[in-house]
Amino acid sequence: MATGEQVQRLKSSWIWLAILGVISLIGGVLALANPFAATFAAVLLAGWTFLLFGILQIIQAFSVKDWPGFLWSLLLGVLTAAVGVSLLANPLAGAVSLTMLVAVLFVVLGVVKVMYAFSLRPVSGWVFALISGLLSILLGIVIFADYPWAATTVLGILLAVELLSNGVFLLMVAFGLRSA
Numbered sequence: 001m002a003t004g005e006q007v008q009r010l011k012s013s014w015i016w017l018a019i020l021g022v023i024s025l026i027g028g029v030l031a032l033a034n035p036f037a038a039t040f041a042a043v044l045l046a047g048w049t050f051l052l053f054g055i056l057q058i059i060q061a062f063s064v065k066d067w068p069g070f071l072w073s074l075l076l077g078v079l080t081a082a083v084g085v086s087l088l089a090n091p092l093a094g095a096v097s098l099t100m101l102v103a104v105l106f107v108v109l110g111v112v113k114v115m116y117a118f119s120l121r122p123v124s125g126w127v128f129a130l131i132s133g134l135l136s137i138l139l140g141i142v143i144f145a146d147y148p149w150a151a152t153t154v155l156g157i158l159l160a161v162e163l164l165s166n167g168v169f170l171l172m173v174a175f176g177l178r179s180a
Helices: 004-011 014-033 035-063 070-089 091-119 126-145 154-179
Strands: none
Touching: 004 154, 014 035, 014 154, 035 070, 035 091, 035 154, 070 091, 091 126, 091 154, 126 154
């Protein structure tokens, strides 16, 4: 349970939560409008992120060549870059792997949101955080139940629902904090 002082600090950040909520809602509407494109975009974004991380890791490894962990650092960079190239070269196959990752992520995010909700309990809107957390857990389970077919459009739809749920939860908590 948050103390009065903690609620006051949270209250001063309500506008940031509201902005994040609106951004999440916009992203959810766009993803729902074209779930295949949302799935494809997520795979490409993940691919570019892994590739960039891998390249930066390789550069970092060569900056400390005399370090005993050089080979491990280099291997980490090469493997990460290879994952990025793989996702970019074959995004549809990458969607299957990313679908599994997202399912796990939804379950973990759901558990964290549930815990977050209970820590917000005196604040108006905490129930929306709880509902969002439970919805995230349910979405993860739905993906697991339809795996690997979920990799084409269902993933985009589920991502849209997650973004919409997240946006509503953030706005409700923001408005609750504003009126606290």
